[in-house]
Amino acid sequence: MSLKLEKLTVGYRRRPVFRDLSLPAIEPGALVAVVGPNAVGKSTLLKSIAGLLSMSGRVCLSDDNLTAMPATRRVHRLGYLPQPLPQAIPLVAYETVFSACRSARGDWSRGDTEQAIEQVFETLGIRDLALRRLSEMSGGQRQMVGLAQVLVRQTPLMLLDEPTSALDLHWQLNVLNAVRNATRESGAIALVASHDLNLALRFCDQVLVLAPGGQAVMGPPAEVLTPALLARTYGVDARIETCSRGHPIVLADRPLASR
DSSP states (O other): OOEEEEEEEEEETTEEEEEEEEEEEEOTTOEEEEEOSTTSSHHHHHHHHHTOSOEEEEEEETTEEGGGSOHHHHTTTEEEEOSSOOOOOSSBHHHHHHHHHHHHOTTSOHHHHHHHHHHHHHHHTOGGGTTSBGGGSOHHHHHHHHHHHHHTTOOSEEEEESTTTTOOHHHHHHHHHHHHHHHHHHOOEEEEEOSOHHHHHHHOSEEEEEETTTEEEEEOHHHHOOHHHHHHHHOEEEEEEEOTTSOEEEEEEEEOSOO
């Protein structure tokens, strides 16, 4: 199922963040890094696709127009992980993931649900958290449980807003490996907002660079990321090198006097 954004206009209090934003179709199985400087609209874009902000335009997942779809149907089509961490509530992790799964996958039997939860806890490496209360967890652990709530539903579209922000390097790699494998195995599409360019590029198939003024460029990292684009978007003098495994690496040398 491909994802298309057509003439998307969204903003706050009559201040548009994006105006008539259209993107090339994103094909099934793609992991797309959504990057850009602070306050450029990464979270706004994911929220608008999720249907959480008033907007005009069309967001289509194959033949389904998500913008015209009621929330009760949309929950079956996409999973959204917001930037704020899950609240430190007294429920245990298994209960919260079970509830998230049942709310979106009412067609599954209890056995199917329990099997899916077991698999996602194993994949993320958080089996030891299953019976712990969220109120007893660190921020990073709660972030992992929040991601489990999205992955367990197996939706064709995942919108993840900085899913590694509270995690150390080991868990960052674990999370992005899990998301990449989920997209490739099921043909799902994942949009992952991130401030860490190099971590995002290590795993992504495409990169969507959002620039001030509502501008956007999307494509393979090797084609999109250039010193000129980084200077224009981030205000830095930077180079793009290639590591020994063939992945692009952004090396920022100095800030520029002005953007």
